[in-house]
Amino acid sequence: MKRYHTYLFDFDYTLADSSKGIVICFRNVLERHRHTGISDEQIKRTIGKTLVDSFSILTGIGDEAILEEYRKEYVKEADRFMTANTRLFPETVSVLQALKEKGANIGIISTKYRYRIMELAKDTVPEGIIDLIVGGEDVKTAKPSPEGVFLALENLGTDKDTTLYIGDSIVDAETAQAAGMDFAGVLHGATTAEELEAYPHVAIMKDLTELL
Template identity: 40%
Template sequence: MRYDAIIFDFDYTLADSSKGTVECINYALDNMKLSCVPFEDASNTIGLSLKDTFISLTDKKYHSHDNFYLFSELFVKRADEVMAEMTFLFEPIKNEIEKLKDKGFMLGIVSTKFRYRIENILKRDGLIGYFDIIIGGEDVKENKPSPDGLLSAIKKLKKNKEDILYVGDSMTDLKTAKNAGVDFVAVTTGTTTKSKFEKNGVKKIVDNIVKLDNYVG
């Protein structure tokens, strides 16, 4: 099927922010006098909202509105200091984005990561001009798997749902695409395995976005 626009998740789809994310999570937990968590546990939360990240990594007795707020505040403070320099686009991304743009696709990003942070990383690597729309966590009332961000991007691109392909690395991304009613391609550059995607009915699975040609022509 020929699509008019391809919209990507960011973390683990276009970039590896795991070191920065783990640093910010443990900075926040440490300053809250809570136990820091292993790298794998922390990196597995990438793509979740900060509230859901805190819930998944801490005991229920700490789950209060004040703690959610404090964790988010501390995470963002540290992320403003280190996240961009600790986030790296996957090696083939720049060439592939250029190819997709040359083929006439509109390109976008919908992520729980703050838009200004994504923009700073893309500017640093000379890719900001290739994207027609970027929707970040600060742009929506509800984060993924709510379809709000994806539907907002579709509206701003002035496209129909059937014109859109959403590309992501997680079950949250899959649920987001389903909730928005758009087609989905899974990439296995994150922590979700091919077999898990297959068990959840995903037919279109690629190793990385270079293989998108199999589905977009």
């Protein structure tokens, strides 16, 4: 794999495993509203989508007002359970450090709220490694819209031709494609290699160490 000037990472299932916290939060909201028969795997398959889209997929509900109420309830649950139930993957910090030592820019592009990522990163990632976090509250259109990616490129003063986007899901592959930049998939999550290989990519990686 060639060397890039900038590396933009998805967060959930790319840099960190927050699936335990996500499942807890979704299940608390779903069960409160008597949505039963939804498996943990079904919940995990929605990771990377917006909360509204995830709840719509899981429940079949299309009413925007109901979905917005579910989203608000999820955020309250996440304030209690998310950070304590999120762990960086074993290689995350060492890979980010190695890329930074080579002079790369490091950014995170996520549908997760920026403050939630910062809450975890401040205690787990050495200061100065992450240059930029673009969270769900920073954009008008969520991934796979390239809005967050372009915002990151503008703020980092770099361009898409020297940037690699790394993610675990189809949403991430579509985001990179929409932005017109190189994509590398990582198999940390629920999306298979075959699913990711259907999209333009420079690599499908078992873990982040392959970036080095």
